[in-house]
Amino acid sequence: MVEMMRDKTFLEIQAETRIKFGWVFERFCQGEDAGQSLIEFAFCLPLILLVVTGIMTFGIAMNQYMQLTEAVSAGARQFAVSRGSQTDPCAAAVTTIAAAAPTLVKANLGYSMQVYSNSTSYSTYTTSCSSAVLYQGTPLVVTVTYPCNMVWYGVNKFKTGACTLTARTTEVVQ
DSSP: OHHHHHHSOHHHHHHHHHHHTHHHIIIIITTOOTTHHHHHHHHHHHHHHHHHHHHHHHHHHHHHHHHHHHHHHHHHHHHHHOTTTOSOHHHHHHHHHHHHOTTSOGGGOEEEEEEEETTEEEEESSSOOOGGGOOTTOEEEEEEEEEEOOEETTEESSTTSSEEEEEEEEEEOO
16 A cells, blocks of 8 residues: 555645645635625624614614603693692693603703793793793793713713703693
8 A cells, every 4th residue: 555655646646635625725725705704794893883873872862852842742731721720830840741751860850931921921940830820821831951961982972061952842821
């Protein structure tokens, strides 16, 4: 058997080796590109994640704004219909706003309630007021502010530190 191996020429041995390890030659010597898609995915993944998390951050802020708008609308309706039934309609409106927006932090909500009657204006930034300022047919404006955080990977596009969501609703006292 040893004599048989000696009788083989170099070219015959090389041909047998190519037959046995043909996949190695095909892959490395002929430019196989099977790993190319993995490398492309590795380059594109950070960009895709950046875009997806940016969309999520904006979606959270939009959800907070929609909740705030609906809550202010419900609070203004409560404020408008509590003319004679409650001693403190502002507190009832604040309670309604807080209940209508369960995921917002109640301590961060800023309130402004204005009642216009006979060219005079009653305005309060507190959460209590008297029902004596409410007259049927007069407009009232409820404004609520809420801070939102639009920091995205440590980058804040708003130079003031954070954005502020503001919702305002006007109702007529019933």
